[in-house]
Amino acid sequence: MGISKREEEYLEAIYLLQKNKGVIRVKDISKKLGVRPPSVVDALKKLSEKGFVEYEKYDRILLTKKGIEIAESTYQKHILLAKFFTEILGIPPDIAEEDACQFEHYVHEITAEKMKEFAQYIQDQCPYVLKQFLKEQKEKS
Amino acid sequence: MGISKREEEYLEAIYLLQKNKGVIRVKDISKKLGVRPPSVVDALKKLSEKGFVEYEKYDRILLTKKGIEIAESTYQKHILLAKFFTEILGIPPDIAEEDACQFEHYVHEITAEKMKEFAQYIQDQCPYVLKQFLKEQKEKS
DNA sequence: TAAATTATTTAGGTTACTCTAACATAGGTG
DNA sequence: CACCTATGTTAGAGTAACCTAAATAATTTA
Structure with missing residues (x-):
């Protein structure tokens, strides 16, 4: 019993x-994910059974240690991907966000790691070339 | 009514x-996607209703023009992503394949396009730096 | 060509996720 | 402090995947 993409998104x-x-309230999650409150309640129950969330009905909503770990790891990947897309590839921020939002749930650790290292390497070794590339991309739009 | 990730995978x-x-036969698709034959039949019916596949029971399985278009576009993204992951980031081919297999269903056109352009640009403008990066990545393993 | 094997399809069920409508609770205000 | 409004929860149902077991069709082989 692992964790689904959707569960990761809730966390x-x-x-x-x-x-x-x-x-935070059920309503907040509902709004953020664009689903109706009953869907959130369902999800909270399941996440609670799996030990990712502390939840009693009508009570506050908390992440457990396990839940925080997963959420943070997912969010780290998100940041990293979005940065790579915007700062290296020159993709518009809104598109970069959307792509990061999906890919964060699938990307292997290695891939994320290499993206980070590559970005660093290029920024160190040929910053001018990178700047030039990004400039050219911007000029197209 | 768009097309789901899974439907894209079937196509x-x-x-x-x-x-x-x-x-090709039901069995082939079944093996390739790691699902049982009845699941394939279900999928073929749906894809046929949506006009992506020509399918009559016990008969041959063909893609329609629309089906081919989607399949080719997905596959092009797959190729492009896998190439970027291996040739630019130095990710091992099997991992690159898996990541490409997922991301191909989500990536925006722009992102794919920029990956291609970036790869070209770097290979032209600083091939030595790239080579050096890939060499260092290899040495780590 | 009839029997045996293999492939495909149907029937019926499961799970994850979603929804609407109806009901229940909590908290603020007259 | 009782009522009203917000919010949250339950009940019941739909959809897209998948599965197993059983039935049917097609193909191979004796």
Whole structure:
């Protein structure tokens, strides 16, 4: 019994909401993920059974240690991917966000790692070439 | 009514099987996608209703024009992603394949396009730096 | 060509996720 | 403090995948 893509999305949403506004409600998650409250409740029950979320009905919603770990790891990948897409490939931020949002659930650790290293390497070794590439991309639009 | 990720996977599988061995059977698709034959039949019915596949029971399986278009476009993205992962980031081919297999269903056109352009640019403008990066990656393993 | 084998299809069921409509609770306000 | 509104929860149902077991069709072989 692993964790599904959708479950990861719920955990990440909860994590980010809590980070930004402390206490969160079913309604917040519902809005963030674009689903109706009953779907959120279902998800919370399942995540709670699996030990990723602490949840009693009508009560506060908290991530467990396990839940936080997953959410953070997913979010780290998100950041990294979005950065790579914008800062290296010159993709518009909104598109980069969307791609990162999907890929974060599938990308292998190695791939994420190499993206990071590659970005670093290029920025160190040929910053001018990179800058030139990004400039040319911008000029096209 | 768009097309789901899974439906895209079926179309791509059919496309590649046909390319490699001409006439294909339910069994072939079943093996390729790791699902049981009844699942394939279900999928073929749905894809046929949607106009992506020509299918009569016990008869041959063909892609329609629309089906081929989608399959080819998906496969092109697959090739492009896999190449980027191996030739630019130095990711092992098996991992690159797996990542490409997922991302091909989500990646925006723009992102794929920029990956291609970036690869070309770097290979032209600083081939030595790239070579050096890939060499260092290899040495780590 | 009849029997045996293999392939395909149908029937019926499961799981994950979603929804709407109806009901229940909590918290703020008259 | 009782009521009203917000929010949350349950019940029941739909859809897209998948599966197994049983039935049917096609193909091979004796």
